[in-house]
Amino acid sequence: MTVQRPVILAAVLTMASSLSLAQTPAASPPPAQTAAQALAQAAPPTPEGRPIKVYLRAGLKTHAAGQHDYPQFLADWSKLLTERGAVVDGSLHFPTAEEIADVDVIVMYKGDAGYMTIGERIVLENFLKRGGGLVGIHDAICADDAAWWASIMGGAKKHGETNFTLEAPVTYTFTEAADPITKGATGFEITDEAFFLMTWAKDPAPRMLATSPVAPTRSAGTHAGEIAPQAWTYERTFFPRLGGQPTFRSFVWMQGHNYVNLQDPRVLPTLLRGIAWAAKAPIDSLMTVRPPQAPGQRRPSPQ
Numbered sequence: 001m002t003v004q005r006p007v008i009l010a011a012v013l014t015m016a017s018s019l020s021l022a023q024t025p026a027a028s029p030p031p032a033q034t035a036a037q038a039l040a041q042a043a044p045p046t047p048e049g050r051p052i053k054v055y056l057r058a059g060l061k062t063h064a065a066g067q068h069d070y071p072q073f074l075a076d077w078s079k080l081l082t083e084r085g086a087v088v089d090g091s092l093h094f095p096t097a098e099e100i101a102d103v104d105v106i107v108m109y110k111g112d113a114g115y116m117t118i119g120e121r122i123v124l125e126n127f128l129k130r131g132g133g134l135v136g137i138h139d140a141i142c143a144d145d146a147a148w149w150a151s152i153m154g155g156a157k158k159h160g161e162t163n164f165t166l167e168a169p170v171t172y173t174f175t176e177a178a179d180p181i182t183k184g185a186t187g188f189e190i191t192d193e194a195f196f197l198m199t200w201a202k203d204p205a206p207r208m209l210a211t212s213p214v215a216p217t218r219s220a221g222t223h224a225g226e227i228a229p230q231a232w233t234y235e236r237t238f239f240p241r242l243g244g245q246p247t248f249r250s251f252v253w254m255q256g257h258n259y260v261n262l263q264d265p266r267v268l269p270t271l272l273r274g275i276a277w278a279a280k281a282p283i284d285s286l287m288t289v290r291p292p293q294a295p296g297q298r299r300p301s302p303q
Contacts, residue, residue, distance in 0.1 A: 052279045054081055055103045056090030059110030069259040073109045084286040094120045104279035105133035109256060114143025114156060129238045131246030133278030138256030146199040153250045154206030154234025155198045163197040168215035170194050170255060172230060175208050180283045181273045182209050188266045193257035196228045206232040230254045233277065249278045
């Protein structure tokens, strides 16, 4: 039997690079990015006028009716994003390298999306190395290795800890009034689930866009009233010590326990702009529903 030594060595080196990126958990949200971090080289933006290429990573239905409805998300958001000019693919499985070869952004609404095999990590990390974007909704930020997932998403939730409110009021305060993702957003309240005691990336740190007090549920315990981040952005190069790389971008919206909230008119604009931002496309690319195509009319080429 011939041993494929180069393949094995490449996998080992990729695993080592993943481990070197792990961040030390922090008990409280980190400070904003420094000016030096903000000057990190950005990946080439999505060309003006080209459709954003989106891959929807969903999963099997869990929880009660109307909650964590990942298959419904795949159906609804395929249509919602296509109507806004995006080119959309997706599935209930982790994407293959071929499926995301030319994708701009992966949008994840799936329980425990951070639980991955070594092979899946390699596919994802190769996507990030070329500057691909990620969007995480609700428990897509849960992972078995919270430090590694925080180094990808900016923040992550670890199972086995009481770090959730269950269904409760979430009262948003938008902390970055000038940020293009949340422009025009004012405080409001929905009923959903929030997390706390998160693991946060430190170098660089995520940029917090919205916070809420932890609701006084039984599971919140002594954390009730603490101010916890609910939405943030994260951007960095995959190999921090090397130059000449594109950055990858991640955007997180923590809610989505109650599926209906994802299309709440107070929430939807921020989600759409967050997807466009992660794809490095013009920020309002997905804000307008396009007119129906005339018979025989062809869509613009995604190339």
